[in-house]
Structure formats: C-alpha cells, structure tokens
Amino acid sequence: EAIKGIPRDKVQILTKYGMRWDLAKGDFGFKSRDNDGNPIDVYKYSGKESIIRECEASLKRLGTDYIDLYQMHWPDKTTPIEESMEAVLRLIEQGKVRQAGVSNYSVEQMQRAERVLKLAANQVPFSMINRGIEAELVPYCVQHKKAILGYSPMERGLLTGKIKPGHTFADGDHRANYRFFKGDTIEKTDAFLRKIKPLADDKGASLSQLVLRWTIDRPGITVALAGARNADQAIQNARAADIQLAAADIAFIDRQLDELELA
Known part of the structure; x- marks a missing residue:
C-alpha cells in the first residue's frame, strides 16, 4: 500500500521464506501466537x-x-541446503526472484549454497556489542562481494540509552532472558553510552543515530536493519545516514568499545 504509485523499478522489495506455522514439518523453531492470540508452533x-x-x-x-x-529466514537442519537453493534458482529462472539471499548462515553454509547459485546477501545479527561475525563472515563477504544486512543494530533497544540499570521488563518480554540484559551488562553498556553521548550531542544527533552511523560505517556492513514502531522513528533512523563521522570520531568510539568488557 505504501509504494502504490511509485514505479516498481524505483523500489526494492525484500522478503523471506522458511518459517511455517501452518505446517508441522522441518526444524522446530519456537512457540508463538497468531493474530487471534491462539498458540502456534x-x-x-x-x-x-x-x-x-x-x-x-x-x-x-x-x-x-x-x-x-x-x-x-533461518537454516533448516532437515533440508539439504542444495535442495533449498535449487528451488530459489528455479524462481530466479522464472523471473519471480531477482537475487537470492540467506539469513543466519555461516561461511561454510554460504559456500554450500553457492555450489548451486550465486548469493547476494546474508542477513545476520550485528551491533556494537555483538560483533562475532567480524572474525570470519565479514572477511568472507568482503572478499566475495556479498552484502551483509545487519539486524538488531540497537541490540533490542539496549543501545538506545533508554534502558537503565534496574530496568524491569513486562511479563512476556523476551528480552528478560536475553544474554545482553543479564548480570551487569546493562550497567556496563549504559556507562559506555554515557561516554559517547557527548559526541552524539556534538553532531546534533541522538545516541541511536550515532550508533546506527557507526554500524553502517563498519567494513563489510551494507545495511543496518533498525526497527521502527511508527513513521517518525523510521525517519529518525534514516537521518543517521546524514551524520558524518571523522576517523578520529570512529577511533574514539572504538577505544570505548575496547574497554567495554561484557560477560
């Protein structure tokens, strides 16, 4: 609905496959609820x-x-990667799909997929405090010219600076059991954010915008997928692209991150 009236070639549509709640088949993922509140697997x-x-x-x-x-959406342990990629290749040959991508794939899994077709992108978690992909996946994607779509760049709200020590999550909030919200991680992350906030203020930006700008400036990171609850949040997120970070700014942030020791 939002893009009606815009020429199709001016818009890129990205979507996923591989999560079924209408079929009890494959690798069990998680329990959830449908739009009517009924439990589903x-x-x-x-x-x-x-x-x-x-x-x-x-x-x-x-x-x-x-x-x-x-x-x-996620690797399926019950289906050979080659079978999945053959299906996408057929869709590409039929003109229904332009490019193939994966999510949460390792380097080895990407290599298996590319025996069948060429991958354009891998969507994986990445944030200031969750940078595990920099060891192997980023170098591989840079070398082979694959896009990286980093999701959870705000680490589920932790890097906005709005979640303070002592924060209590509402019943049912999955973040209560997430590793970055346990122990003294919130306290340490909040202290880190307070150190870099003057830089955000100097840029006329919010902490969130500074975090997003740093993220998309990282080598190999093509896109930072930041969530938005409304149009204003989406606009504010997009404005992160307008921030200019000098080499000294990035070095300052990196030093603070180097000193941040999380469990």
Whole structure:
C-alpha cells in the first residue's frame, strides 16, 4: 500500500521464506501466537515445494510480479541446503526472484549454497556489542562481494540509552532472558553510552543515530536493519545516514568499545 504509485523499478522489495506455522514439518523453531492470540508452533522449513509455494503467496500478497531479494529466514537442519537453493534458482529462472539471499548462515553454509547459485546477501545479527561475525563472515563477504544486512543494530533497544540499570521488563518480554540484559551488562553498556553521548550531542544527533552511523560505517556492513514502531522513528533512523563521522570520531568510539568488557 505504501509504494502504490511509485514505479516498481524505483523500489526494492525484500522478503523471506522458511518459517511455517501452518505446517508441522522441518526444524522446530519456537512457540508463538497468531493474530487471534491462539498458540502456534513455528517451524524452520525450507523444502523445495514449500519455498515455491511461499513465493507465490508472497507475490500475491505484495501485489508484484517479482521479489528483488528472496532470503531464507533461518537454516533448516532437515533440508539439504542444495535442495533449498535449487528451488530459489528455479524462481530466479522464472523471473519471480531477482537475487537470492540467506539469513543466519555461516561461511561454510554460504559456500554450500553457492555450489548451486550465486548469493547476494546474508542477513545476520550485528551491533556494537555483538560483533562475532567480524572474525570470519565479514572477511568472507568482503572478499566475495556479498552484502551483509545487519539486524538488531540497537541490540533490542539496549543501545538506545533508554534502558537503565534496574530496568524491569513486562511479563512476556523476551528480552528478560536475553544474554545482553543479564548480570551487569546493562550497567556496563549504559556507562559506555554515557561516554559517547557527548559526541552524539556534538553532531546534533541522538545516541541511536550515532550508533546506527557507526554500524553502517563498519567494513563489510551494507545495511543496518533498525526497527521502527511508527513513521517518525523510521525517519529518525534514516537521518543517521546524514551524520558524518571523522576517523578520529570512529577511533574514539572504538577505544570505548575496547574497554567495554561484557560477560
């Protein structure tokens, strides 16, 4: 609805496949609830026919003839990677998908996938305090010219500076059991954010915007996928691209991160 009236070639549509809650097949993912509040089991499933069925359904819902980037949501332990990629390759050959992508894939899994088709991107978690992909995945993607779409760049709200020591999560908030919200991590992260806030103020930016700008400036990071609850938040996130960070600014932030020791 939001892009009606805009020429299709001026918009890129990215969507995913491989999470089924209407079929008890594949690798069990997690329990959730549907739109009516009923409990459901969600499975990671990327069988060939399932992928093709999901694509046809997505095209119909989106009202478009093709998807620019079609990504596997999570690896499916029950389906060979080659089978999944063969399905996407068929969709590419039919003109229904332009580029193939994956999410949460290791280097080894990407290499297996590329025996079948060329991958354009890998969507993986990345933030100032969650940088594990820099060891192997980033160098591989840089060398082989693969885009990295970093999700959770704000670490589920922790890097906004709004979650302070002593914060109590509401019942049902999954963050209460997430590793970055346990122990003294909130306290240490808050102290780090207070150190870099003067830099954000100097740039006329919010902490969130500074964090996002640093993230997209990291080598190999193509996109920082930041969530937004409303239009204003989306606009504020986008304005992070307007911030200019000098080499000295980045070095300052990196020094503070080097001193930040999290469990």
